Amino acid sequence: MNGKTFESSMRSRYFKQRLFFGAVRLSALLITLALLGILAYILANGFRAITWEFLTQPPTDSMTKGGIMPAIVGTFYLTVGAILVALPLGVVSAIFLTEYAKQGALSRIIRVGVNCLAGVPSVVFGLFGLGFFVVFLKFGSCILAGALTLGILILPTIIGAAEEAIKAVPQTFREASLALGVSKWDTIFRIVLPSALPGILTGAILGVGRAAGETAPIMFTAAAFFTAVLPKSIFDEVMALPYHIYVLATAGTHIEETRPLQYGTVLVLIALVLGIDLIAIIMRSMIRRNKRW
Amino acid sequence: MVTVEKDFIIRTKGVDFFYGAFRALSDITMNFEKNRVTALIGPSGCGKSTLLRLLNRMNDLIDGTRVEGEILFEDRNIYAPDVDPVEIRQRIGMVFQKPNPFPKSIYNNITYAPKLAGIRDSGEIEALVEESLKQVVLWDEVKDILTKSAMTLSGGQQQRLCIARALAMKPDVILMDEPTSALDPISTAKIEELIDTLKKHYTIIIVTHNMQQAARISEYTGFFYLGKLIEFNATEKIFTNPDVKHTEDYITGRFG
Numbered sequence: 170m171n172g173k174t175f176e177s178s179m180r181s182r183y184f185k186q187r188l189f190f191g192a193v194r195l196s197a198l199l200i201t202l203a204l205l206g207i208l209a210y211i212l213a214n215g216f217r218a219i220t221w222e223f224l225t226q227p228p229t230d231s232m233t234k235g236g237i238m239p240a241i242v243g244t245f246y247l248t249v250g251a252i253l254v255a256l257p258l259g260v261v262s263a264i265f266l267t268e269y270a271k272q273g274a275l276s277r278i279i280r281v282g283v284n285c286l287a288g289v290p291s292v293v294f295g296l297f298g299l300g301f302f303v304v305f306l307k308f309g310s311c312i313l314a315g316a317l318t319l320g321i322l323i324l325p326t327i328i329g330a331a332e333e334a335i336k337a338v339p340q341t342f343r344e345a346s347l348a349l350g351v352s353k354w355d356t357i358f359r360i361v362l363p364s365a366l367p368g369i370l371t372g373a374i375l376g377v378g379r380a381a382g383e384t385a386p387i388m389f390t391a392a393a394f395f396t397a398v399l400p401k402s403i404f405d406e407v408m409a410l411p412y413h414i415y416v417l418a419t420a421g422t423h424i425e426e427t428r429p430l431q432y433g434t435v436l437v438l439i440a441l442v443l444g445i446d447l448i449a450i451i452m453r454s455m456i457r458r459n460k461r462w
Numbered sequence: 463m464v465t466v467e468k469d470f471i472i473r474t475k476g477v478d479f480f481y482g483a484f485r486a487l488s489d490i491t492m493n494f495e496k497n498r499v500t501a502l503i504g505p506s507g508c509g510k511s512t513l514l515r516l517l518n519r520m521n522d523l524i525d526g527t528r529v530e531g532e533i534l535f536e537d538r539n540i541y542a543p544d545v546d547p548v549e550i551r552q553r554i555g556m557v558f559q560k561p562n563p564f565p566k567s568i569y570n571n572i573t574y575a576p577k578l579a580g581i582r583d584s585g586e587i588e589a590l591v592e593e594s595l596k597q598v599v600l601w602d603e604v605k606d607i608l609t610k611s612a613m614t615l616s617g618g619q620q621q622r623l624c625i626a627r628a629l630a631m632k633p634d635v636i637l638m639d640e641p642t643s644a645l646d647p648i649s650t651a652k653i654e655e656l657i658d659t660l661k662k663h664y665t666i667i668i669v670t671h672n673m674q675q676a677a678r679i680s681e682y683t684g685f686f687y688l689g690k691l692i693e694f695n696a697t698e699k700i701f702t703n704p705d706v707k708h709t710e711d712y713i714t715g716r717f718g
Contacts (some may be wrong), residue, residue: 229642271525279691339564345624348520349575350552360564 183416189299209295211435218433232416233423237434240401243312244381245390250316250403251323253279256373257313258320260362266328267335268357287325292385296321299389307418313403315391320325322386323376330372334365361458374446381442384411394420471496471635471665472517472554477531479512481524487689490531494635494682499657501676501697504686505712510669513686514629514637517667518554519547552579555569555628559640561620563612563627568604568610571612571623572630581629594626618649625656629664636660638668642675654679673713677701683711689712 222236229235262283270276298318308314338361346356362369384392392412400407414434417427478488489511494500502510515521516533519540532539540550552575554695563571581587591608595601600622604615612623621641629634638657642650645684657666657679671678676683677697684694685706693700693709704710711717 339562341558341560342564344520344523344558345562345564345627346575347523347550348518348546348556348558349627350550350555351575352548352579355578358580364565 208439211432211439215432215434215436219436223430223433224437228395231423231432232395233427237408237410237430239396239399240408240410241437242412242442243392244405244410244438245289246312246400246407247315247319247387248377248381248411248441248445251319252373252377254317254320255323255327255376256369258326260311260331260369262324262328263331264333264357267332268353269363269398283325283328284455286321287329290385291322291383294318294431295386295389297321297453298386303390309404309407310389310391310393311404312391312400312407315387315402315407315409318390319380319383319385322383323380326376326379327369327372330375331365331369332429334368334372334407335361337368338364367453367457370449370456374449374453377445377449378442381438381445382411384415388412388415410434410441412430414438468493469496470494472667473518473534474513475532477513477516477529477533477536479509479516479521479530480528482526485526485689487516488644490691491587492684492691492694494665494667496665497661497663498682499661499680500684501680502667502684502686503671503673503712504668504692505717506671508686509687509689510684511639512668514639514669515556516564517635517637518551518556520556522547533594534611541688553633554633554635554637555631555633557621557625557628557636557638558639560644561624563615563620563623565611565613567609567617568612568623571607571627575627576630590630594630595623597629597660598622598626599652616649618652620647620657621645621649621653625660634714635665635667638666640669640671642661650675670672673701679681685712687712 224236224241225238226236227239228237239454262279266276266279270279295318298314298321302308302317303310306314329397342360342364343356346360347353351359387409391407392409394416396406396408414431417431417434418424474490474492477487477490478485483531484522490509490513502514512521517530517535517540521527521529529541533541535550535554538545540547564574566574569591572594573587576587576590581590592601592605595604603619604623607614612620615623621644625636625641642653645653654675657658657668660666668676668680680697682694683697683700685692685700685704685708687708691703693706695705699705700709701713704713
């Protein structure tokens with residue numbers, strides 16, 4: 170190849186590279202802008218509604234005034250309950266799938282099942298929760314039924330993340346532990362799980378966001394249209410932020426009037442999810458700092 | 463040569479090993495003498511590492527494998543159905559090709575397995591840490607940084623830590639799978655020195671690709687080729703006057 174064509178071929182390759190990098194940057198920027206745009210819009214419309222009273226009082230005057238405190242508390246309980254249900258179950262399932270199940274027909278069927286579960290529309294979970302927990306098990310519409318329903322809803326997310334995290338733990342760690350005469354269970358519990366914890370927490374973070382924001386699954390299983398009192402046990406009905414937004418925006422008689430309240434509620438919901446995420450992210454980075462390989 | 467009754471700690475009798483339908487080892491019969499260093503040499507894929515991993519049942523971890531024949535550890539077949547592999551691995555330790563410390567502190571790397579094996583007394587644990595690290599000549603280098611992550615050590619230090627970790631279980635046999643192939647020459651020399659002192663108390667079986675290493679550190683050498691044990695003899699004999707032409711060809715570098 171003579172010097173000139175070499176140079177021009179380099180120039181064209183260099184141009185392609187810049188074009189590609191440009192496209193990559195642009196798409197990253199667009200995603201960030203979309204997120205910031207949504208946040209800014211909600212913040213601009215919602216922040217006026219945020220007052221001390223809004224955060225600490227129940228709704229009044231047919232929910233056209235007052236606060237959303239029962240809904241905040243309700244969503245908090247439901248989300249934490251869902252994680253308490255899904256995290257242990259999901260991690261144990263992931264351990265079974267990665268460490269114990271022979272990679273064959275059975276584990277494939279389970280994986281397909283888990284993936285199907287992930288694709289089921291959330292309203293179906295709501296109906297299942299209604300039929301099974303509320304009616305068949307006679308829990309009634311309550312925190313327990315809602316948390317269990319949401320827990321099943323986020324189970325595939327947790328299993329998937331935990332499975333990936335466990336698979337990412339280097340095989341050499343397992344070998345090193347087993348070669349020291351440590352049992353398989355101790356190896357999983359003391360070496361594999363601690364190393365996989367950051368990834369498992371990532372799954373939990375995704376699960377929290379999903380559980381807190383879902384409306385359909387809790388509509389039939391846990392959420393009250395209106396209640397001014399806070400739940401006293403897990404067998405009480407609660408208000409929940411997503412359902413409250415839904416009610417204010419569609420079912421009330423004063424939809425226009427309550428717009429600021431709706432935006433305020435959305436803002437609180439987002440803040441709550443981000444707050445729970447933040448705790449998990451801090452926990453994750455603290456664990457990661459101690460585990461480098 | 464005068465025949466004396468030798469003390470063999472591990473004996474394999476007609477061992478065949480299969481990965482699925484592939485026969486990785488055929489009819490391996492070998493006696494490993496106690497408190498000696500035995501080197502296993504041969505080209506890549508000859509089965510020497512497979513044999514090593516059979517001796518502490520590490521191949522159990524691989525699905526679809528099968529062992530035939532007997533491997534006797536102190537006259538007990540370690541593949542008998544009533545044998546717990548966990549117990550075998552407590553008595554037959556292993557050091558791997560790449561240093562693989564746990565992402566824990568230096569101290570906890572040593573204490574991890576002994577604690578799970580039931581040693582609770584903190585004085586005993588501390589003594590064990592110091593003793594194990596001194597045995598691998600790492601104590602002076604790390605005694606002030608025991609709580610630091612083992613991942614901050616150099617490769618050679620990590621490998622010595624891994625040996626110390628194996629020693630802390632007080633095994634009878636230590637299996638080493640190319641323990642110096644990922645290390646620089648100085649770290650390699652340190653490990654070789656270490657092997658020489660360790661054989662007073664332990665039986666060492668080492669797989670190596672480095673023939674000078676086998677010649678330097680071992681009393682016995684087994685040469686493997688295509689899953690068969692071609693020749694097994696005193697190291698001096700193997701490297702000066704092997705019985706089999708094939709062995710000589712490999713050692714002199716005519717193939718391999």
